[in-house]
Amino acid sequence: MTAAISARDLRKRYGDVHAVDGVSFEVRAGEFFGLLGPNGAGKTTTLEMVEGLRRPDEGRALLLGEPSWPRNPGLLRRVGVQLQASAFFEKLTAREQIRTFASLYGVADERADAMLAEVGLAEKAGTREDRLSGGQAQRLSIACALVHDPELVFLDEPTTGLDPQARRNLWDLLRGINAAGRTVVLTTHYMDEAEVLCDRVAVMDAGRILRVGPPAELAAELEADSLEDVFLQLTGREYRE
Amino acid sequence: MKPFASLSKAMALGLLRDRASVFFILVFPLMFLALFGALFKDAGVSRATVVQVGAVEVLDEMPPKQRAALDDVLEIDRSGNRAEALEKVRDGDADAAVWEEPGGRVQMRVSAADPVQAGNVGGVLRSIVDRASIAATGQPPAYTLTGGQVEDESLEAIQYFTPGLLGWAVAMGGVFSAALGLVNWRKKRILRRLWLAPVRAGPVICARLGVNMLLAFAQTAIFLLVATVPYYGLRLTGDWWLVIPLVACGSLAFVSVGFAIGAWAKTEDAANGLAQIVVLPMAFLSGSFFPLDAAPPWVRSISEALPLKHLVQAMQDVLTRGGSWSDALPAMGIMLLTAAVFTALAHRLFRWDAT
Structure with missing residues (x-):
């Protein structure tokens, strides 16, 4: 079975800064995979190269067996990307947003409306994007990423800024997405979230991957109590911008 | 879609x-x-204002059609008092004052402030007086002028x-x-x-x-x-x-x-x-x-x-x-x-x- 993601020796330099300095990892089909790291660790650039938003200086990424760069519309149909909750068309209602995104993939309005109901926003269908709560906006942006029923989904900090209820609620949604057979790649700053949701996590810092493995194994290996301790042991305690 | x-x-x-x-x-x-x-x-040359004092036969007895044409170029106000009318001209509120003296002598005073407008008023009034004079003789006019408009x-x-x-x-x-x-x-x-x-x-x-x-x-x-x-x-x-x-x-x-x-x-x-x-x-x-x-x-x-x-x-x-x-x-x-x-x-x- 082809790996959902196969990244080989990805590198990206901005001037003298090695934002990503030789990253390789694999995500198996159906896996819930977490990419963790402090700010500036190179997570975003790594994901952008994997998704096909940026061209790697070196190395290459295969999604579902196909290279993500150059842009490949056939591949894009099979992949869903949630960019932080602000990627909405201005002044449109939740229903209009998801129908617009659906049309880009040739998906019918009915399916878009059903997706909206699936994330629990049926009652908010007529609400404009700027009047949705943080949790509702996150759920809408996840729905927009899932509307074309992708095999592989990227979620970028989906629970940032949410209250505990909304986070738990979203976790259930994400588990459901994964249980439906989709491969999910998640970035997050919440270690408890990664611990609960992810089958395996990769911890990154300074443009490299430090460890990859199931959260429990990493904790056992480093004799830490939790993924949070693993994270701090690996990436240090000093404050970062 | x-x-x-x-x-x-x-x-x-x-x-x-x-x-x-x-x-x-x-x-x-x-x-x-x-x-x-x-x-x-209404940009362009505005209508001239004339103050008529008392009765002026050549103006008062004009046929309605001619009078309407005249209204396109002159605005005629009436006043009962010659001194007041002259004061208006002096202040620049009117371009000319007209009145009639016995014997059909139409008198006109214009403002010196705007010679172009004064000339216009003078020309218009003179033609009215001339036409009335010719009509009074009962003879057909020797010369006539026919006008028309071209697209501007x-x-x-x-x-x-x-x-x-x-x-x-x-x-x-x-x-x-x-x-x-x-x-x-x-x-x-x-x-x-x-x-x-x-x-x-x-x-x-x-x-x-x-x-x-x-x-x-x-x-x-x-x-x-x-x-x-x-x-x-x-x-x-x-x-x-x-x-x-x-x-x-x-x-x-x-x-x-x-x-x-x-x-x-x-x-x-x-x-x-x-x-x-x-x-x-x-x-x-x-x-x-x-x-x-x-x-x-x-x-x-x-x-x-x-x-x-x-x-x-x-x-x-x-x-x-x-x-x-x-x-x-x-x-x-x-x-x-x-x-x-x-x-x-x-x-x-x-x-x-x-x-």
């Missing part, structure tokens, strides 16, 4: 639901038309302002909405999101263009409707409908300019500022607000280089001066060339990401 249709709908709704942009693009230029049209409605090549205010302000409105709508729309989509990461969707650039660009063209047609329709109400009195000439392809080409050109600005600008403020710097001076130098006939040659040569000038000129020709394809085609060519140049520039400057 197809991506083109759904993106057009998304853009149109986003635009129409934003009251500020509706005002800015549709209402604001219309306000200028309403205002300028009203302000300069110069433009009345509304004939001038309608195409001028419409050109400005089309340019402003195109540049601003394309520039701000692009920056906004980049900032909100919609460009990234589109990059990651299986949609080509064509439908996205065409959607923006289509929405803008519809907007420009709406502007054109509203402008023509307002300008042709009797109060403003715009008279459209023969092939006025050529304004439609002209507006379409103009919209294409100015949306491209907007794309280039939006591709370059990192923030909405920068895009707004640059668009302002481009559109407003261009409108002034293209004769959108006032004629450039009296402008120095160097101003006119700058003006020749501006696409808006050619659009305004061609719209003026087809809307109000009986122009046809031969006036419209060169301007359309210039618009399409402008579009090509700025689209290429936008393509070079384009970034889908702010970083």
Whole structure:
């Protein structure tokens, strides 16, 4: 079975800064995979190269067996990307947003409306994007990423800024997405979230991957109590911008 | 729905639901038309004011038809008091005072303040007195003068302002909405999101263009409707409908300019500022607000280089001066060339990401 993601020796330099300095990892089909790291660790650039938003200086990424760069519309149909909750068309209602995104993939309005109901926003269908709560906006942006029923989904900090209820609620949604057979790649700053949701996590810092493995194994290996301790042991305690 | 249709709908709704942009693009230029049209409605030499003291036979007994023609050039006020009437002339409130003395002697006093107007009044009154004298002899006049009107090549205010302000409105709508729309989509990461969707650039660009063209047609329709109400009195000439392809080409050109600005600008403020710097001076130098006939040659040569000038000129020709394809085609060519140049520039400057 082809790996959902196969990244080989990805590198990206901005001037003298090695934002990503030789990253390789694999995500198996159906896996819930977490990419963790402090700010500036190179997570975003790594994901952008994997998704096909940026061209790697070196190395290459295969999604579902196909290279993500150059842009490949056939591949894009099979992949869903949630960019932080602000990627909405201005002044449109939740229903209009998801129908617009659906049309880009040739998906019918009915399916878009059903997706909206699936994330629990049926009652908010007529609400404009700027009047949705943080949790509702996150759920809408996840729905927009899932509307074309992708095999592989990227979620970028989906629970940032949410209250505990909304986070738990979203976790259930994400588990459901994964249980439906989709491969999910998640970035997050919440270690408890990664611990609960992810089958395996990769911890990154300074443009490299430090460890990859199931959260429990990493904790056992480093004799830490939790993924949070693993994270701090690996990436240090000093404050970062 | 197809991506083109759904993106057009998304853009149109986003635009129409934003009251500020509706005002800015549709209402604001219309306000200028309403205002300028009203302000300069009666521009030209105004009627002369004459104060008539007491009864003056040659004026009072004029046939109604002649009297109506006279009212086009003279406004005749009545006064019972000669001293008061002369005072009005002295103060410049009236151009002349007339009264009749026994024996059919009509007396006139004019103001020295405005010799041209005084000469007009004198000429008109003299001809009235002469005609009455000839009529009094009972003889047919030895000579007669028959007059008629020719179509004036110069433009009345509304004939001038309608195409001028419409050109400005089309340019402003195109540049601003394309520039701000692009920056906004980049900032909100919609460009990234589109990059990651299986949609080509064509439908996205065409959607923006289509929405803008519809907007420009709406502007054109509203402008023509307002300008042709009797109060403003715009008279459209023969092939006025050529304004439609002209507006379409103009919209294409100015949306491209907007794309280039939006591709370059990192923030909405920068895009707004640059668009302002481009559109407003261009409108002034293209004769959108006032004629450039009296402008120095160097101003006119700058003006020749501006696409808006050619659009305004061609719209003026087809809307109000009986122009046809031969006036419209060169301007359309210039618009399409402008579009090509700025689209290429936008393509070079384009970034889908702010970083």
